[in-house]
Amino acid sequence: MVRNNVRIPLVVGAAAMAAAVVAGCSSDPGAGSGTGPGAVPDKPSATSGGAGSPGAAPTSTPTLQASGAPAFGSPSSTPTGPPIPTGAALRELLPTAATLPAGWRIEGNGSENDSGTYVLEEPAKPVLPQEPCTQMRLAGSVLSLDYRASGATNEVYDGQNRVEVYLGAYHAGDAAKLLGEIRAYADRCTSFTGKGIDGKAIPLTVTLQPVPGLGDEAVDVKKVPQGPYHSEEIVVTRLGDRLLFLSGDNILGRLPNLMQLAVPLSKTAR
Numbered sequence: 001m002v003r004n005n006v007r008i009p010l011v012v013g014a015a016a017m018a019a020a021v022v023a024g025c026s027s028d029p030g031a032g033s034g035t036g037p038g039a040v041p042d043k044p045s046a047t048s049g050g051a052g053s054p055g056a057a058p059t060s061t062p063t064l065q066a067s068g069a070p071a072f073g074s075p076s077s078t079p080t081g082p083p084i085p086t087g088a089a090l091r092e093l094l095p096t097a098a099t100l101p102a103g104w105r106i107e108g109n110g111s112e113n114d115s116g117t118y119v120l121e122e123p124a125k126p127v128l129p130q131e132p133c134t135q136m137r138l139a140g141s142v143l144s145l146d147y148r149a150s151g152a153t154n155e156v157y158d159g160q161n162r163v164e165v166y167l168g169a170y171h172a173g174d175a176a177k178l179l180g181e182i183r184a185y186a187d188r189c190t191s192f193t194g195k196g197i198d199g200k201a202i203p204l205t206v207t208l209q210p211v212p213g214l215g216d217e218a219v220d221v222k223k224v225p226q227g228p229y230h231s232e233e234i235v236v237t238r239l240g241d242r243l244l245f246l247s248g249d250n251i252l253g254r255l256p257n258l259m260q261l262a263v264p265l266s267k268t269a270r
Contacts, residue, residue, distance in 0.1 A: 082172075084241075087115030090152035090167045093269045100156060101260050110154035110165075123147045123174070128181045133189035136206070138223050138232040139247045141166045143182055147174035158248070158256035165261075166245040167269055175241045179217065182236060183208060186221050194225065202229060211259070215239045215266045220258070231255065235262045239270045 091114040097106045126146035137143075141153060144166050151168040170178065186208035194202045204225045211218040215237040224231045234247040235258045244265055248256040 084119045084149045084169050084171065086117050086119055087150045087152045088117050090114060090150060090169060090242075091154075093167055094152055094154045094165055095156055095261065095265060099264070099268075101264065104156055104158055104261065106154070106156045110156055112152070112154040114152035115150045118150070119169075120149045121171075123149065123171070126178075126181060128178075128185055131185065133192040133206075134194055136185070136189055136223060138221060138234040139249060140164050141168075141245065143234065143236065144168040144178075144243060144245055146178050146181060147171070148178075149174075156261070158260070160252055161248055161250075161254065161256035163246055163248045163256045163258065163261060165265070166247075168243050168245070170241050170243065172241055175238050175243045176217075178243060179219065179236060179238050182221070183219060186219075196227075196229070202227060211235065211237075211262075214259075214262060215244070218262070218266075222255075233258060235259065237262055237266050239266060242269065244269050 091112060094110070094112065095104075095106070096110075100106060123146070128143070128146050141151065141164075144151060147170050148168045149170055151166060153164065153166045155162055155164050157163065168175075186206050189206045191203070191205055194204050196202050202225050204223060206221065206223050209220045211220050214235075216239060218235060218237040220233065220235050222231060222233045230249045230251040232247065232249045233255050234245060237244040237246075244262070246258045246262055246265070248258060
């Protein structure tokens with residue numbers, strides 16, 4: 001798809017560009033790094049999980065309320081809690097043409113990908129608490145990496161605006177931990193300076209809002225640069241020990257309506 005009237009991207013590092021190519025994302029203000037959405041962890045152990053199918057979208061949408069390269073672990077010898085779904089099982093819960101809200105669409109299979117039939121039993125130490133603000137990337141699966149045991153992804157369109165969908169599964173309590181990490185990351189990066197492709201310093205602002213009534217808990221995070229550069233937004237919803245990530249940008253002039261998709265998916269992706 002050819003994008004017209006594009007906003008100007010900022011400089012990104014080599015690692016971020018690689019992540020963007022794998023995840024099918026555009027470059028952004030302040031670089032991000034990470035693996036592609038369908039990466040399979042090292043030394044996995046086979047685990048199976050259930051699958052379902054998304055349903056129709058409700059008519060109401062929650063309102064927002066204002067508020068102030070990963071390492072992998074080794075298999076655990078004493079796994080606890082219910083079985084964690086594999087990436088292949090999570091893939092069955094991704095949105096399809098039949099389940100998207102009116103006005104949304106999917107191209108082909110939506111570039112579907114997943115982490116396969118493996119589940120990482122013991123993820124390694126998280127890296128997000130040490131991630132520099134200048135490496136912040138909201139688009140794609142980068143924020144899902146810490147603690148992640150399995151995952152699946154595809155992309156859909158709100159009109160012409162692409163939205164990346166990522167559904168990750170975590171061990172008991174880890175999804176809540178990661179959401180706490182994301183809150184802390186946004187809080188310490190409320191204002192920082194990135195760099196434009198022309199080398200100019202670009203001030204950026206990050207805001208985080210809780211989203212009452214969506215899943216068990218949810219946040220809406222925006223990263224907005226000063227000037228004619230594109231902004232990013234991500235809605236992260238916790239569904240028990242799963243996290244649903246919906247992200248997009250305004251490179252076509254507006255941000256996608258992420259809440260319109262988050263509401264139905266939050267009811268079917270558990």
